[in-house]
Amino acid sequence: MPILEIDHLQKAYGDTHILHDINISIEEGDFLVLVGPSGCGKSTLLNCIAGLEPITGGTVRIAGRDVTGVSPKDRDIAMVFQSYALYPTMSVAKNITFGMKVRGVDKATQDQKLAQVASQLQIEPLLNRKPGQLSGGQRQRVAMGRALVRDPKLFLFDEPLSNLDAKLRVSMRTEIKKLHQDLNASIVYVTHDQIEAMTLATRIVVMKGGVIQQIGTPAEIYNRPANMFVADFMGSPAMNLIPARVRSEAGQTRIEIDRSGDAPLVITDPVSRDLPAEIVLGVRPEDIHEATGNAHLPGTAQGAGGDVMIDIVEPAGADTFAVTHLGGKPVTARLRAESAVRARAPFPLAFDLSKVSYFSPKDGERLN
Amino acid sequence: MTSRTVLTKRLSRDTLTTPQTGSVAKGRRNTMLRWGLYAILILFALFYLMPLFVMLTTSLKSLEEIRTGSLLALPREITFAPWAEAWSSACAGTQCEGLRPFFWNSVLMAVPAVAISTVIGALNGYVFAQWRFPGANLFFAAILFGCFIPFQVVLLPMAQMLGLMGLAGTIPGLIFVHVIYGIGFTTLFFRNYYVTIPQELVRAAKVDGAGFFRIFFSIFLPLSLPIITVSVIWQFTQIWNDFLFGVSFSGPGSQPVTVALNNIVNSTTGVKAYNVDMASAIIAALPTLLVYVVAGKYFIRGLTAGSVKG
Structure with a gap:
């Protein structure tokens, strides 16, 4: 039985449609991440799941129960907010037990659960402090404690890490992942950070303009993006999207890419068939390799590259990024750190054709 | 009053932090500015307190003294009788029970x-x-x-x-x-x-x-x-x-x-x-x-x- 089932959900304010026909289903123990740029409706969707926003159409089921018209307190959910939303006049302990107190849980159970959660999150020394006396990371823990103590069917996280500094964000990310594994909790998590989405999720929903672009595992989303938006949004540096022409020659698909100051680069794809004349070639920076020496990398099709003029070289420690121009677009290749690549000089690059995506330039949809 | 105190506090804090890099002359000018500010504030405070002063002193004088003395003078002999009368026996219309x-x-x-x-x-x-x-x-x-x-x-x-x-x-x-x-x-x-x-x-x-x-x-x-x-x-x-x-x-x-x-x-x-x-x-x-x-x-x-x- 799915722990959360969203069926044809619609949300509109008057004539302004915020969410269009949302269908999502996750199993118990899933970590679902809603990701997208700001204004894509991901937070609204989370609030609809929580019952904090009424929906215009469709149904929401939690653990098989239709909760579409049910108030937030009766949905068996707990939520962690972006601003933490700790009650400022209450101590940490009171913040965590407030929900139980409201629900009339007896004092002994409250104390026992408080102690358990406090030790789990290592916030025992903070229990008597007020939220104003805590650091950002500590507030974050207390906010999670308030959710954990409820032991709900479904956890909802609304950009919980976006107010933390970069270093703390990474360590809290790991902790959330660990909590998920330890508790086998079902989580819906909203973020605009695609790295957070990739690292935490068991399933990702990519949204744009209130429409779901793709649902899948992190690997599916990363390797086989459904359209150019997903391809561009997920991954850092972003996937290279290169306009190209397709010719069929002797039963083989030849792809022509304009190259600055030279004849077009022609690569042969032995696998793909029936591509339209104009395509956009999508290739991740790590799937563009140096073609010298070990010219035939595993999975690299023969002739899938050539010399290109390098514009900029950006050493980044573990990797070196080389930026060139193909098809009128800047193209980034992730090369080995010790690569001999130089700026303003030609350099041989090869595409790993087993991993490229083809998109239609008209609607941006995936072709292969 | 409180808002003025805040203002002077802020000014004094600014004057305290700036002279580090500024010249001595600048520091002296700031001190003079501060004294000028205090003088103006005190002047205004006195002006606003004047009616209260007159009320308070008059209420502590006997009628005799009010007739003969100056409005701004301090009472020669302090009497609380007017207060007692005001509280419990002054006549409001025909009712003489004070306030x-x-x-x-x-x-x-x-x-x-x-x-x-x-x-x-x-x-x-x-x-x-x-x-x-x-x-x-x-x-x-x-x-x-x-x-x-x-x-x-x-x-x-x-x-x-x-x-x-x-x-x-x-x-x-x-x-x-x-x-x-x-x-x-x-x-x-x-x-x-x-x-x-x-x-x-x-x-x-x-x-x-x-x-x-x-x-x-x-x-x-x-x-x-x-x-x-x-x-x-x-x-x-x-x-x-x-x-x-x-x-x-x-x-x-x-x-x-x-x-x-x-x-x-x-x-x-x-x-x-x-x-x-x-x-x-x-x-x-x-x-x-x-x-x-x-x-x-x-x-x-x-x-x-x-x-x-x-």
Whole structure:
């Protein structure tokens, strides 16, 4: 039985449609991440799941129960907010037990659960402090404690890490992942950070303009993006999207890419068939390799590259990024750190054709 | 006064931090600037305190001394007789019991009226700030509009209304009028204060299972001390000092102290007892002064709360 089932959900304010026909289903123990740029409706969707926003159409089921018209307190959910939303006049302990107190849980159970959660999150020394006396990371823990103590069917996280500094964000990310594994909790998590989405999720929903672009595992989303938006949004540096022409020659698909100051680069794809004349070639920076020496990398099709003029070289420690121009677009290749690549000089690059995506330039949809 | 203190504090802090890099001349100029500022402030303070000084000294002089001495002179012989007379035996019209009964009338009127209007304002503000409903803006505009209706306009309809309710000429009638008139202001205060409290707090409490009143009492009310102080000071000053409603809607036994003060000052038998008049005026003004002295520091804090973060 799915722990959360969203069926044809619609949300509109008057004539302004915020969410269009949302269908999502996750199993118990899933970590679902809603990701997208700001204004894509991901937070609204989370609030609809929580019952904090009424929906215009469709149904929401939690653990098989239709909760579409049910108030937030009766949905068996707990939520962690972006601003933490700790009650400022209450101590940490009171913040965590407030929900139980409201629900009339007896004092002994409250104390026992408080102690358990406090030790789990290592916030025992903070229990008597007020939220104003805590650091950002500590507030974050207390906010999670308030959710954990409820032991709900479904956890909802609304950009919980976006107010933390970069270093703390990474360590809290790991902790959330660990909590998920330890508790086998079902989580819906909203973020605009695609790295957070990739690292935490068991399933990702990519949204744009209130429409779901793709649902899948992190690997599916990363390797086989459904359209150019997903391809561009997920991954850092972003996937290279290169306009190209397709010719069929002797039963083989030849792809022509304009190259600055030279004849077009022609690569042969032995696998793909029936591509339209104009395509956009999508290739991740790590799937563009140096073609010298070990010219035939595993999975690299023969002739899938050539010399290109390098514009900029950006050493980044573990990797070196080389930026060139193909098809009128800047193209980034992730090369080995010790690569001999130089700026303003030609350099041989090869595409790993087993991993490229083809998109239609008209609607941006995936072709292969 | 408090806002001026803040200003001088800020200036002095600035002058203390700048000379590190500046020249000695600049530091000296800043010192002179500061002294000039103090001189102006003291001048203004003296100017504003002058009437109080005259009232206080006159109330402590005998009538004989007032007639012969100068207005600004200190009393040669301090007497509290005018105060005693003002409190318990001065004549307001034909009634010669001093201000005392009317003072208690005012207390009986102001305390419940302040409490009720503050509570209603807090609930209204809470709804307008955190529980938006269709047409909320229109309702809020209408309530705000109530702040700007001049007292005179409502005198006749209100008299009719109080008559119909059987409250004409009674203290509950006055409480009713002041509560109605106060709601506009108290709602505005609380709404503007609660708007600064993040909505996520309400959402978190909703998910935690709390309802409308639980959220109000457990989360909003404990945060509200500064704005409650503002509301109480404002309402108390308005209601205690009100004369028009007091004179229009009170009966013989329910007149507030402001009306009695007017009657004492205006009913003279032969010689005008300036010392008693002054003592009466100070007695009538004392409670509002007291409220401000006790809670004044919260007043400024509450008025500026939310305007600057941190």
